[in-house]
Amino acid sequence: MFELKAIDKHFPGVHALQDVDFHIHRGEIVGLVGENGAGKSTLMKIIYGAYQPDGGTIEIDSKSVRFQNPRQAMDNGIGMVFQEQSLIPNLTVMENIFLGYENQFVKFGIINWQAMSVAAKEQLAKVKLDIDPNTITMELSFGQRQLVELAKVLTLEERIEGHLVILLDEPTSVLAEEEVNLLFQIVRDLTKRASFIFISHRIDEVLELSDRIYVMKDGKIVDVVQHDDAEVNAIQHKMVGRDIDKEYYREQKQKPYNSSEVLVTFDNVSLDGVYRNISFDLHAGEVLTLVGTEGSGREGILRTLYGMEQCTSGSVKIKGEKVTHFSATAGVSRSIGYVPRERKVEGIVNGMNVYENMTLSQLQNFRYMGVMNVPKEKSLATTWIERLGIKTPSVYKDCGDLSGGNQQKIVLAKWRSGGSEIILLDHPTRGLDIGAKEDVYEMIREMSDNGIGILLVADTLEEAIGLSHTIMVLKDGEFQKGFDCKPGSKPSLYDLVHHMI
C-alpha cells in the first residue's frame, strides 16, 4: 500500500540512493539493515518527507504523492520515531505529545490543559506507559522517553483516516532487554492499524521482529529476505560484501611497524558509561584500527587519548610518560594530532583561509613576541599544498569554500606540518569521493612509513582491514578480539562482524 519506485538521490559528490524500490503492505513490519553510510537514513528521510528524491516516485494506495516536508508526510499517515530522542526535555510529556497540534484543545485562544491531559493519557495507554502526562520529560528514563516518542507518533491514529506507516530508527539502542521486549509487543499489537519500518544495528532484533528485511549497501537495495528464510550470516555478508581491491587500500605499501618503539600505552583504561578496561600499545609506524558499531566506545578512546575526556580509571602513557592532566592543549603539546569526524565542527574553521587553518594548532612556531610571521606561514602552506596536491586557487582561499577532500588534506597537513607523532583519525574518509579517499589512504601509508603512530576509526570495515597493522574489535564499550593484519593474512569482513554484533 506504500511504495517507492526507482528512487534516486544525489548529494554533492555522493550518489546516496540509486534506483531504490521499496514497498510495504498493510500491517507489515519491514526491517531495514545496512552499514553506516549505506543510505538507510537517507531513505528514511525521503519516506518521512525531510528530503525530496531526485528521481522516482512515491505512491500511497497506487496514487503518486510528493512530500515537501515532514508535516505533509504526517498528514498522509507517515510518522517517524527518531533515533536521537526528539522530545523537548523541558516540556511536559503531554506538551511533547501534542507539539504542533495543540489546536484541538484550544478554545478562544486558551489551551484546555485538562482535555490535553486526558487525551495524552489515552495515547500513553496505547504504549502501556502509566505516567502522569504532566511529568517534565527530562525526568523520564530513556526507555520511557522512547515510548513517549512512539505515543507521540501514534496520535496520527486519531488525526488520519486510513492506514499508517511508522518508521522506527534504532529504537532499541538505549533500551534494556525487557524494555525491548515490551516495545516489540506494543509494535506487534499496533499492526492492526499501522505498518512499521524498523531500522537497527542489531540484526538479531530485526530478524525477530520483521516480516521482511531489506538489505542496503552503497545506496542500493541488495536483497530482500523473508522472515522465514532469513539468516544472520547471509545478511551480514550481503551488508558488507564487496570485492576488496588490495591496490585500493595501498596494501602492497604496508610495511611492518617498529615494535620496539611504543608511543602510547593504555593500561586497563575506563571511562564511565563509554568504555571499560581497554588496554593496548600503539607503536611507531603502526596503524591501529578500532572497529565496532556506533556507540561501541571507539570515539571515546580517541578523545581520551587526545585529552578531551578524562578517563575514570586506569593509566594512559604517552611516549613513556603517564598522563595526569587531560586537556586538548596538553594533547597537542604531547605531539598528538586529532582529525575529527565532523570536519565542519572540529576540523576546519570556516572563514579562515588555508594558511591560517594550517597553523592554528602550532601558532607558537610562527610567532615572535605574539606577532605572527605571515610569510613563514604562507610558505608552509605553499609547501603542503604542493606536497599533498591540495586544490585551492591560493593560500588566501576561505577553507569553508573548498571541497571535503581538500579540507581533509588541510586538516592532515595541519597536524603533520606541526610534527605530530601520534595521529588520531576519526572517519577520515567520510563524505569524500573515491579519488579523495585514495589520496587519504596514500597519506596514511606515508605517515606510517615516517614512523607516525596512527589510531584509526575507519568509515567502513574494508577500509579498516585494508589499512591496519592491527585491529581491535569493540562492542558496547568492551574489548572483544584483536586481529593482526599483516598483508596477505588479513582477517575477513565476516571475522570482524561476528565479534561486533
Added chain:
Amino acid sequence: MADFMTGGNSPLISTLRNIILKWAPLFVLASLVLLFPIFEWLEDFQRGKDHIYLIDSRFFSIRNASRIAVAATPGLMVAIGVTFIIIMGSIDLSMEGTVSVSAVIFAFVFIALGGTLASWAWLAIPVALVVGGIMGFINGVIHVMFRVPSFMVSLAMGFVGTGFALVLTGGDRIRVEDELFRSLLTVRWLNFPIMCYVALLALLVAWFIQSRTTLGRNFYAVGGGEELAIASGLNVSRVRIMGFTLAGIFFALGALMAVGRIGIAETATGNNFMFISITAVVVGGTALWGGIGGVLNTLVGVLIVNVINNGMVVIGLPNWLQDGVLGVLVITAVVLSTNRKTISFVK
C-alpha cells in the same frame, strides 16, 4: 549522512554574494556622502538660491568632514574594542560604565599629579588604560570562570561602572583644562585635530593586533569554530579573558578621547556609547555570530553612523527621528548580512 548536506548555494552566487557583502558598507557610506548634499541642493533650489551640487554644500566640506571625524573619534575607539569581542562571537555591553570610570579616574589622577601633561600628570593616561583593562579583565574572568553569558556579565559590569563613577564624582563634573591635553582638539594638522591622528594610530594598532598577532588570529578561530579551536589545542578561556581586557583598554582610550573632546569628565561621559558602538560594528559588516569582519569594517561603520547623525542635523531633522533611523539601519544591516540558509535557529 547528514554531513553531506552543505549550504546548497551555487559557488558563483555565493561568491557574488560575498563580494557584495564585503563592499556594501563602503558603498552605503559613499551613497550617504553623496545623498545629503542633494537635500541641501533641493532646499536652496526651492528658495531660489544659487547652489552648485557638492561645491556649495555645507555638508560636503572639509570643515564638516573634520567635525564628523572629531565626533566619531571616541566612538571609534569604543567600537574597535567591542569589535574584537564580537569577532569572538560574544558581546561586551560594559562600554558605558568602563568609559565613565576610566574618564573620571583619569581626570582625578591627572589633576592630582599636577594638572598638565608637561608634568607627571601624563601618568594619568596609562592609569586610565589600566583601569579600563582591569574592568575588561573582570568581565572576562567572570564570563569564563562562572560560565555567565558575556552579554549579562558585561551589562551588569557596565552598571557597576556607571555607579562607581557616580560615587567617585558625587555627581560633579571634573574639568580638565590643561592646554597641552586639550591640544588634542585645538591643534589642527591639515584641518583635522590631533585626536583624529591619534585615533588613526590606534586603529592601525588594532588592525595589527587583529591581523598580525596570535591573539587576533585566536579571536577569529574562537568565533569561527570554538570546538575546533579547543580541538586544535588553543586555550580558549585565556583568549576570551585577553579579548575582554583588550576591549577594556580600547574603551578607556575612547574615554580619553571623549574627555579630550569636551574637556569634562563625569558620570555621563559614557552615555550613548553602547548603542553607537554596536550599531557601528554591525553596520560595518562584522557578523554578530563571530568569525567575520574586523576593525576596518568598524571604521566604515562608525563613519556611516556619524555621517548619518551629522547629515540629519545639517538637513534639519529632529533628534528623535535620528535615533529611529539608526535603529532601522541596524536591523537592515543584520537582515542583509544574515545568511538564512546556514542558520537554522536564532535565539
